[in-house]
Amino acid sequence: xxxxxxxxxxxxxxxxxxxxxxxxxxxxxxxxxxxxxxxxxxxxxxxxxxxxxxxxxxxxxxxxxxxxxxxxxxxxxxxxxxxxxxxxxxxxxxxxxxxxxxxxxxxxxxxxxxxxxxxxxxxxxxxxxxxxxxxxxxxxxxxxxxxxxxxxxxxxxxxxxxxxxxxxxxxxxxx
Numbered sequence: 001x002x003x004x005x006x007x008x009x010x011x012x013x014x015x016x017x018x019x020x021x022x023x024x025x026x027x028x029x030x031x032x033x034x035x036x037x038x039x040x041x042x043x044x045x046x047x048x049x050x051x052x053x054x055x056x057x058x059x060x061x062x063x064x065x066x067x068x069x070x071x072x073x074x075x076x077x078x079x080x081x082x083x084x085x086x087x088x089x090x091x092x093x094x095x096x097x098x099x100x101x102x103x104x105x106x107x108x109x110x111x112x113x114x115x116x117x118x119x120x121x122x123x124x125x126x127x128x129x130x131x132x133x134x135x136x137x138x139x140x141x142x143x144x145x146x147x148x149x150x151x152x153x154x155x156x157x158x159x160x161x162x163x164x165x166x167x168x169x170x171x172x173x174x175x
Contacts, residue, residue: 070103085131101166110159
């Protein structure tokens with residue numbers, strides 16, 4: 001019986017080093033995989049900034065991190081725009097907050113000066129929009145592009161400046 005106990009103790013001692021070896025190998029493999037993933041992510045994000053991407057129309061787009069490019073200026077129009085629609089014989093409601101993006105202080109000054117005209121143009125634009133079209137991404141994009149054109153037209157007519165780069169819908173509620 002004493003011999004049987006000794007054999008079973010030897011087998012368990014041999015089993016422990018094997019399980020520890022497997023654990024160590026699994027940890028080393030995990031560290032290598034995570035290190036490779038981290039290095040790949042670093043390379044992707046750091047090397048990706050230097051490349052110029054091609055747009056869908058074939059024109060090269062300017063890199064967002066270009067040092068020569070002026071800093072974006074955000075001009076928020078307050079209060080939020082609210083309008084109602086009639087869709088499928090039901091009354092519908094939309095509230096949207098608008099922020100304009102430009103890169104010129106002169107344009108910001110013109111936005112402040114002519115804000116009542118701009119607000120009026122955007123109210124009329126939003127009120128004429130079709131509620132069912134605004135349910136799609138294409139409809140929202142069309143409205144955004146129309147808003148850029150409307151604001152730029154007012155700025156060019158009244159202040160002889162243009163340069164609204166983007167119209168951002170920073171909050172949007174549709175019911």
